[in-house]
Amino acid sequence: MHAATLSMDYDHPDCRPVLRRIRAQAPFVYGLTNYVAATLSANVLLAAGAAPAIGAAPGWPAGFGGQAGAMWVNAAGLINCTARDMLDAVDAANAAHVPWVLDPVAMGAGVGEYDAIIRTLAARTPAVVRGNASEVVALAGGAATARGVETTASIAQAVPMGQALTRSHQVIVAISGPEDHILAPDGRHIIVPGGHPLLTRVTGAGCALGGLVAAALATVPKESDRLVAVAAVHALYARAAEIAARDAGGPASFATGFVDALSRLQDSATAGADV
Amino acid sequence: MHAATLSMDYDHPDCRPVLRRIRAQAPFVYGLTNYVAATLSANVLLAAGAAPAIGAAPGWPAGFGGQAGAMWVNAAGLINCTARDMLDAVDAANAAHVPWVLDPVAMGAGVGEYDAIIRTLAARTPAVVRGNASEVVALAGGAATARGVETTASIAQAVPMGQALTRSHQVIVAISGPEDHILAPDGRHIIVPGGHPLLTRVTGAGCALGGLVAAALATVPKESDRLVAVAAVHALYARAAEIAARDAGGPASFATGFVDALSRLQDSATAGADV
């Protein structure tokens, strides 16, 4: 059952074909996310070449949830839409076989009512769960270790919990941290090195990655190819952060350089000759 | 009935007097817009010299709608306020003869319930409708061609539909695209060249332009001068984008440079001698 653990960065030959498809297909990606992260999320998706729409205007959850190429649901979006909106979007997506990403932001921070909504969403077959270590631990049924939206759990604690979660929910689990771990129900395990610490100083950077994961899913026809696609956008993120960190004078110029680098890396992936 | 089509850029002698009035009068401009675009919209208005306030706190729609120098209503603002809030604001604005701009974001994307709200708003005498090609086509009664918040219609398709819309609703119609078309019910037609493609990679750039159109309206006493005022802020936008694109390393540094350029162009318009 356990395949070997694989390491994958932006230079891995499986990475650019995924990224190139996002630019080429410009998938319509629908998101229910929070207003703190929404603008960066949209700009990250535009930089990558996707076509995002965000929010729960009347009729959008059921409408866009079924029309989109993929969707992401960021639990902290409950600061600006209802659980009903999220469920409508998820049901529409599932009915139309639209893959979607669940980001269990701030799960395990000690607010039971909020965590219960995330459990309800998680039971509705997301294609991917993406979160930090504390969030994955909490969703897998472990201890509540989040401090607001921040993790206090380690990647080492989260990986075995994430592996349990992949099996119990038949879902790909992506854990963000100093290195990212992408886990599949069949035991495959991809490590993406190099999550830059400056990413933790830019609000919404993790949330925006959830949107980018959805963009990748939208371009993958075969379910078995999803794991690599999810890892590829994590590798893009890590490389863009590495580039941006070189010239950054602080977290704000880093964020600017990061979105610029995402766009330029997508330019170069598109210009490349492979596949 | 048809006046000649006119081209207008930032160097046109009619442009700077409009822009200078925005800086000089610092109009209070009230906006109901979406949280994805709200921050950029406020910063664009501040850069131009206006005094924006955004959102539907209790009492604000009826209060600020009647107090403001002008108002803009961005339909995607329905992700964070109710249709009732928008109608209250519009009714207050109309009662106080405050001109307002309607931005039919994502109209024609196949969500009937949402489109119906926009039709209700459009029936309440906005001074200007500003949108992309698909949105204008949809509001004019044409086919639904939007893909989320993006257009798939061309400017060539949208201009005749926009002209019909000017007459049916007695409204100025501004269509954003590779070149912008500003249309009046009396047949006047101004083309503003040079909408930079990088503007389409910055979320909320179009939405923010709706706010800037409102700022221009706030400073124009005569209704017949509105068409030129609307064109002038489009010309300011195009020039600022052109300046920002020169040094941009990607869409995020472009966005920063764009707001900076708006501010500096307004400085230079203010310092100029032409009235």
Add this chain to the structure above:
Amino acid sequence: MHAATLSMDYDHPDCRPVLRRIRAQAPFVYGLTNYVAATLSANVLLAAGAAPAIGAAPGWPAGFGGQAGAMWVNAAGLINCTARDMLDAVDAANAAHVPWVLDPVAMGAGVGEYDAIIRTLAARTPAVVRGNASEVVALAGGAATARGVETTASIAQAVPMGQALTRSHQVIVAISGPEDHILAPDGRHIIVPGGHPLLTRVTGAGCALGGLVAAALATVPKESDRLVAVAAVHALYARAAEIAARDAGGPASFATGFVDALSRLQDSATAGADV
């Protein structure tokens, strides 16, 4: 009763120990604020070393209000949460002795229903009220002089009203302007020089300062030390703005440089030897 008026900038020996504690303790700071200012507020807090969470997801106001090290309530947050959410958060904070900041955004702009909610909040023992001159005048019972979210009152008008407010509500009052005035119920009065005018061109800059004041409160065990802590973050703000203004090409690059400078000043405060 009246202590002497003191001037305090970033180089004052009492300043850095406050700032260093924020970095060292990384307090969890909970905010109910508006979506126009939310992203900048979170980024300012992250730059300073705090751990912010923002918004009223189900259960968060009562949960995070009681768990946080400190909280800020920005009245314009009523554009995206209810008065009930704010009251729940305030009650939870008070029950757990969590100090909180009230920012009476746009008070005195002529919307009675909105102003009444702020009065209700102000009656529930905030530790600090932070606002511009018009807002402080209005909350102290003076004339309504706000124009949307902007002040038309002067600092000279606001200081005596702020002093009255400190006594009537037993609250520290911080008035932002060309120079900031921090006032205590016991008559202490600290002036922080140098609020840069470019800060008024960046939407949410004042709102974000409210969050930073909360971060400072979270690290101060003794109530009598709060006044200096509040002044210290104002001094940090002023110095970061001064640094950012040197190289800014306009308000957007200023905002980027400002957050970067906050982060670097916190680095250097942390590296310093003074305790």
